[in-house]
Amino acid sequence: xxxxxxxxxxxxxxxxxxxxxxxxxxxxxxxxxxxxxxxxxxxxxxxxxxxxxxxxxxxxxxxxxxxxxxxxxxxxxxxxxxxxx
Numbered sequence: 629x630x631x632x633x634x635x636x637x638x639x640x641x642x643x644x645x646x647x648x649x650x651x652x653x654x655x656x657x658x659x660x661x662x663x664x665x666x667x668x669x670x671x672x673x674x675x676x677x678x679x680x681x682x683x684x685x686x687x688x689x690x691x692x693x694x695x696x697x698x699x700x701x702x703x704x705x706x707x708x709x710x711x712x713x
Contacts, residue, residue, distance in 0.1 A: 634671045641667035 645663035646656075689702045 634674075637671060638664065638667040 641663050642660060645660050685705050685708065688705050692702060692705075
């Protein structure tokens with residue numbers, strides 16, 4: 629996921645919260661802060677998943693035996709894309 633996609637998701641969450649606030653709801657500012665916090669946590673969770681996947685690929689590359697693996701093998705591991713977010 630890139631920065632623009634993350635910001636877009638957070639902005640959508642904010643807009644949804646602003647549209648759904650009613651006069652009887654809690655403080656609209658607190659509600660908006662809560663929505664922003666939740667959206668950031670969701671984006672952070674996605675980044676952590678991506679980080680773990682990258683870390684696993686780096687560990688796999690580091691464990692390759694140079695005598696039986698080539699640069700192409702390492703590049704194939706590095707290019708492997710799992711589930712897109």
